[in-house]
Amino acid sequence: MALDQSFVGRSYPPTDPYEVGREKIREFAEAVGDANPAYTDPEAAKALGHADVIAPPTFVFAITFKAAGQVIEDPQLGLDYSRVVHGDQKFAYTRPVRAGDRLTVTSTIEAIKSMAGNDILDIRGEVHDETGEHVVTAITKLVSRAGG
Amino acid sequence: MAAKITYGDVEVGTELPTQTFPVTRATLVQYAGASGDFNPIHWNEKFAVEVGLPDVIAHGMFTMAEAIRVVTDWVGDPGAVVEYGVRFTKPVIVPNDDKGATVEVSAKVAAKLDDNTVRVDLTATSAGQKVLGMSRAVVRLA
Numbered sequence: 199m200a201l202d203q204s205f206v207g208r209s210y211p212p213t214d215p216y217e218v219g220r221e222k223i224r225e226f227a228e229a230v231g232d233a234n235p236a237y238t239d240p241e242a243a244k245a246l247g248h249a250d251v252i253a254p255p256t257f258v259f260a261i262t263f264k265a266a267g268q269v270i271e272d273p274q275l276g277l278d279y280s281r282v283v284h285g286d287q288k289f290a291y292t293r294p295v296r297a298g299d300r301l302t303v304t305s306t307i308e309a310i311k312s313m314a315g316n317d318i319l320d321i322r323g324e325v326h327d328e329t330g331e332h333v334v335t336a337i338t339k340l341v342s343r344a345g346g
Numbered sequence: 347m348a349a350k351i352t353y354g355d356v357e358v359g360t361e362l363p364t365q366t367f368p369v370t371r372a373t374l375v376q377y378a379g380a381s382g383d384f385n386p387i388h389w390n391e392k393f394a395v396e397v398g399l400p401d402v403i404a405h406g407m408f409t410m411a412e413a414i415r416v417v418t419d420w421v422g423d424p425g426a427v428v429e430y431g432v433r434f435t436k437p438v439i440v441p442n443d444d445k446g447a448t449v450e451v452s453a454k455v456a457a458k459l460d461d462n463t464v465r466v467d468l469t470a471t472s473a474g475q476k477v478l479g480m481s482r483a484v485v486r487l488a
Binding site for chain 2: 222225226228229230231232234236237245246247248252254255256259260263264283284285286287288289290291293294337
């Protein structure tokens, strides 16, 4: 059954702050095999003009996707998550995520489309730091495949 | 920001150094832990086959993280990435053997934009299949 179009534009309450730790960034950089010193060495990061070590560009997805859970699990929306695949992912950065950031995410349903029985859901996650400064916008496209 | 590459030094068509990234089951387990994405399709062969996949597949976000390294290694400062987006077109299938899979990523400058930024178009393939589509980054150069 196609998802209700009236959910387009609906926003969910901001998440509790996620505190970005240096060691979590290091763990992520190691997991993707990326030895760029900006991720692990504060002096190297400062030499590039950053206040502390920064996170790899896709690091923030773990935070925005968890926040998108509010949408995915909204019983009123009624998405069948067992049929969901990740279609597209996009990030628009105001600045990189860095150690010490306390990030909150506000998720909004950007679009709902139905194509060939598939439900396609775009969720926009706006990420702000503790001062209210915008850090990054994540757009996550989920495709719920037609029932078989 | 401190990009190594200057805007004046690149032209449309400038190619970035191609890189090949290995992916094994161990890589996927490590990525699952670091990212918090424990979906069993990325580590449990029995589960993956039951949901209709040929084998365990890599996290799309893992592939996305590898692909941008071609850009961040080139530019030097990962903080110079202004935008990055991909479409997940085919899964990276990761067999349970000594070799696993590889993801090959090439990239070239597709457009010079305002404010010292350029658009880089990325191509990522695994086992001869294109695994990312519409894969683009906007990066600010020196």
